Amino acid sequence: MNAKPPTSLDVARLAGVSQATVSYVLNDRPGMRISDETRARVREAADRLGYVPHAGARTLRTGRSGLVLISMEDIPYGPLAVGMLEELDRELSRRGYTLVQYGARRLRGVPAARAWAELRPVAVLAGAGKLSRQALEVLRSAGVKAVIALGNQPSPVVPSVALDHEGIGVLAAGHLIDRGCRTLAAIVPTEVGLREMGERRLAGVQRVARARGVPLTRVDLPFREESAAALADLWRAVDGVFAYNDEYAMLLMAVLGDAGLTVPGDVRVVGCDDLPLAALLRPRLTTVRLDLSAMPSTLVQRLEELIAEGQGTPYRIDPWTATLVVRESS
């Protein structure tokens, strides 16, 4: 019960060989010719003792932990992100790495990067906001080989995997104008963490609206029914709204209905994310679907490049695809 965990030395003793042999066998080190009988004895002994190697000791000795840290706070949890995470985990463990989600807020004034560095990870994925030059220095000096920024906009200091939020706005605005909308509005959420994304998406809408001569109103909106309902006059004055995402679209459609406005007759609405609820709204919601399925492999590829070649390149953006899912009845 209170016995200390068995070590490779324990295994060696039980198998009647040396510690080194145990290491050779268990890591089946190439180039070492060890008799099958010895191998079997070692394996058997390890099994019987329930031997599990000590990751810390191995890291200490080899200088490589194989850990890939990803910060929890910077992941917009949802079906999309979770699926991507799981695939990323699979992909990484396939290549011998270990993905670990790690909090970014530390108490006692210890900055996040410092806490990450203690684990001597081989790579760190974190929101661009948390990768200050200073944080980066801490990581580099702790031997982190690859740092990649996640988030809404690219980091100026490390390679980034950033969603092209403007592209979403472009897609949505194009659709609305194509369908005949002449007066647009675009919702920007006021929630922290969302506003930034909202503004990027807005920028895309703006670009298209300007290019095609359609007036556009920016609507800063908290996710509250009363707030949306209070803008009834505004909704009456436009005929097309990009709602930022499907949840905002649902909020909007609820208050539009309450105000006696019809969709898409009086106002067209476009959401984003293609949540299950999008197809369940009446009328069904037209939305922008993000395809992140290519992201895990891209991420891993970049990661291995950085690990191999060193973190040379300053920054760049990685691709993904967005498609419009048209559901409006018309």
Added chain:
Amino acid sequence: MNAKPPTSLDVARLAGVSQATVSYVLNDRPGMRISDETRARVREAADRLGYVPHAGARTLRTGRSGLVLISMEDIPYGPLAVGMLEELDRELSRRGYTLVQYGARRLRGVPAARAWAELRPVAVLAGAGKLSRQALEVLRSAGVKAVIALGNQPSPVVPSVALDHEGIGVLAAGHLIDRGCRTLAAIVPTEVGLREMGERRLAGVQRVARARGVPLTRVDLPFREESAAALADLWRAVDGVFAYNDEYAMLLMAVLGDAGLTVPGDVRVVGCDDLPLAALLRPRLTTVRLDLSAMPSTLVQRLEELIAEGQGTPYRIDPWTATLVVRESS
């Protein structure tokens, strides 16, 4: 650039003291009287070098990693769970532990528990399904002090924090019958991972329905509009449905509307989770709200008990609260 990370010895040399002194100062070890000047010199040196202690080495030496592992797969990601996780992280780091989310699937046939054990965590939180007696043995033998099962039903072998899904069903059924429903249906999702929970909730509905003499139909339903629509006859035959959760409730309400049935006039519907969308449906959705706010602190408390006293107790369930949010207009 390629310099190896500074060690405490480097700090000692720069500060002109011994390695031991560095350790004393940086961990401000009580009982050690070290001059303020020395302290300052050590701190200064550590800063200048960007010294970050090596977690692996410390774990190796002290025998304690302070790591608390939680398995990613067993968390039903959503606003509720994410908030709880963040609070748990805060709570744990406040007490000197480090929460880390870790994948449960390993390749190469290495079972999850074995991979967890390599990190020598002090505690492991994982789905009851992953905590077989065998897995537990591996963990215990690796020095894991506390193992707590998360999930839908308690583990027979370790302490569990399990949601009282039956209670949800009881609450929902009570409400429906109180409001005059005489023929109930309860949805059980067919998705893996959800079905189990659905059946627990169903059991609660069943208990109440039986006790109050109300007939109940179990409806196994995939989350697809066509499937729900195909059951139009069934929906017509009941006057109260517990929809498992808010998303299913939304699905149901969409097809009810399509079939010309009114809510709550023809059929009453109760959801669960009190998602934002619940208040946005028309009519607004009555739902069961889960309050998990007490869970992180309870969890941490149990954890520390187990660490201190050893994993003695076989198992038990921990509390939480569910409340009914009534929104129906009537």
Added chain:
DNA sequence: TTGTAGGCGTTATCAA
């Protein structure tokens, strides 16, 4: 008040 020395579990070098 500070320094010396040993060992935690693992891998790798070298010798047998």
Added chain:
DNA sequence: TTGATAACGCCTACAA
């Protein structure tokens, strides 16, 4: 084909 042995970075009992 296998076995001693040293070293990774840190902490701590003990010595000075």
